[in-house]
Amino acid sequence: MKVVSIDFETANRYPASVCAIxxxxxxxxxxxxxxxxxxxxxxxVAYFSNMNIRIHGIREKDVKDAPTFNExxxxxxxxxxxxIIVAHNAMxxxxxxxxxxxxxxxxxxxxxxxxxxxxxxxxxxxxxxxxLNVISDYIDNELDHHNALSDAKxxxxxxxxxxxxxxxxxxxxxxxxxxxxxxxx
Numbered sequence: 001m002k003v004v005s006i007d008f009e010t011a012n013r014y015p016a017s018v019c020a021i022x023x024x025x026x027x028x029x030x031x032x033x034x035x036x037x038x039x040x041x042x043x044x045v046a047y048f049s050n051m052n053i054r055i056h057g058i059r060e061k062d063v064k065d066a067p068t069f070n071e072x073x074x075x076x077x078x079x080x081x082x083x084i085i086v087a088h089n090a091m092x093x094x095x096x097x098x099x100x101x102x103x104x105x106x107x108x109x110x111x112x113x114x115x116x117x118x119x120x121x122x123x124x125x126x127x128x129x130x131x132l133n134v135i136s137d138y139i140d141n142e143l144d145h146h147n148a149l150s151d152a153k154x155x156x157x158x159x160x161x162x163x164x165x166x167x168x169x170x171x172x173x174x175x176x177x178x179x180x181x182x183x184x185x
Contacts, residue, residue, distance in 0.1 A: 001170070006021070015096045017046070018096050031156060090113055114180055123162045132155065
């Protein structure tokens, strides 16, 4: 089964205000493909807060010609079938996906997901923090933090490390070993 990582950046505090997405696919232990797009938030949530700009550096001018969530959804929906989705702090990204779909009048996808924080806590139990940048430093993974594609790749590298350390390369079997419940969106 494929493992697909996902990461969203938002324009403001509203989860539906997605302004960037990064996705990567892991198949047979290797990152096979990746997807990145800036996203023009829909009018109802289109403003960019200074706090979010400070985090990811994306401004309204950067997305003025970008596709909307409705437009990119056609490109990303294929990633969700026959896959386990993984995100770092998955509740945030799954809420973004759900709320962006709702605002765009798209049925939310039926998908299964896990949180890479849970994986990291079980594989690296002695870290002081499980922030993505801390884990990336620990596993010697280069990270451009809050770039959605870089964050998605880093999230997937946690899974790769867990697989390499455990010797288990099937994501469902790995989750059973680590006692991680695969959730449904």
